[in-house]
Amino acid sequence: MGLPSMLAVYFLFWVFSVFLVLPFGVKTAAEVGEQVQPGHAESAPHEFRLGRTLLRSTIVATVLFALFVLNYLYGWVTPEMLDWTQW
Template sequence: MRWTSAVAIYFLFWAMSVFLVLPFGVRTHEEAGARRVPGQADSAPHEFRPWLIARRVTIVATVLFALFLLNYYAGWITPEMFMITNV
């Protein structure tokens, strides 16, 4: 696998991991016991910490990419395993 392909696939894993990680650890103002700003949505997060989210996403994406890369070279799961043959 070329290194440019590996970087592109890692970026895809990172973008997918954002949607996996984003809902965890979010607390609303009501759950945190803080006052809401007038006009604020009930579901708005109390604190938005993008660097913490980015760090979590990077960890998840790196683990998933490492599993993908190990499978790529070891061949644990191959496309042939999913092919249906006529019996």
């Protein structure tokens, strides 16, 4: 696998990871003890921490990408193993 392919796959894992970690650690205004501002949804986050979200998604993406590369190198799971029409 070439470097451009690896970067593309890592980017896909990273984007997936952003959506995966986005809801964790979010508190609403009611949970913090403040009043909900008019026009805001009650489920809206009180404070969005972009840096924390980016760091968490980078860590998750790196772990998933490492597993992907190791599987690519050692062939733990191959397409033939996932072909359920042979059963």
